[in-house]
Amino acid sequence: MLFRAHHRGTKEADLMIGAFVRRWAAELTEAELDDLEATLDFPDVELSDWLTGRRPVPEDCRSPMLERMLVECAGLGAGLPPELRRP
Numbered sequence: 001m002l003f004r005a006h007h008r009g010t011k012e013a014d015l016m017i018g019a020f021v022r023r024w025a026a027e028l029t030e031a032e033l034d035d036l037e038a039t040l041d042f043p044d045v046e047l048s049d050w051l052t053g054r055r056p057v058p059e060d061c062r063s064p065m066l067e068r069m070l071v072e073c074a075g076l077g078a079g080l081p082p083e084l085r086r087p
Helices: 002-006 011-027 030-040 044-052 064-073
Strands: none
Touching: 002 011, 011 030, 011 044, 011 064, 030 064, 044 064
């Protein structure tokens, strides 16, 4: 799952999604991992647009995991290691 999250097709998605999975995968429940796997099934362009706020997430695509990713990826420098983020 980590490899898949870091190799989405665009660098922006690789950074955002890969960082999220790296940070949380070990702590997720089995059900949350299933939800994450389903979220990773969305096409790269759509998922990137949703996570960056370029397009709203369609109601039929929303899930607790995607909502969690939206919150985490909304911050400035999402996907970058803390030492590379600007204050």
